[in-house]
Amino acid sequence: VVDGRYHPExxxxxxxxxxxxxxxQNNCLFSTRHASSCRSATCNRLMAAPAHNPIRISPTICAECSLRSRE
Incomplete structure (x- = not known):
């Protein structure tokens, strides 16, 4: 999970x-519930993209977009 600042603008x-x-999950290689001795090809071997958790919401555009709009 990624905590961060979100700019809705x-x-x-x-x-x-x-x-x-x-x-x-028992069938996920990255889980603590996955058996270390398991060699099954059906187990999940890829992680999902990390979820974005906006802990701060800024009502303005980001600094990068602000610089681009000035050019």
């Missing part, structure tokens, strides 16, 4: 911190 999201969240 331009739609950009800037990461501020990250943390792991266990899916707790």
């Amino acid at each position: 331009c739609g950009h999201f800037y990461a501020m911190a990250t943390h792991k969240q266990d899916c707790l």
Whole structure:
């Protein structure tokens, strides 16, 4: 999960911190519930894209878009 600042005016999201969240699924290689001795080809081997969690919402456009609009 990625915590960050969201700018709804331009739609950009800037990461501020990250943390792991266990899916707790037996068939996921990244889960603490997955058996270390498991060699099954059917287990999930890819992680999903990290979820964006806007902990701050800025009512203005981001700095990058602001610079682009001045050019």
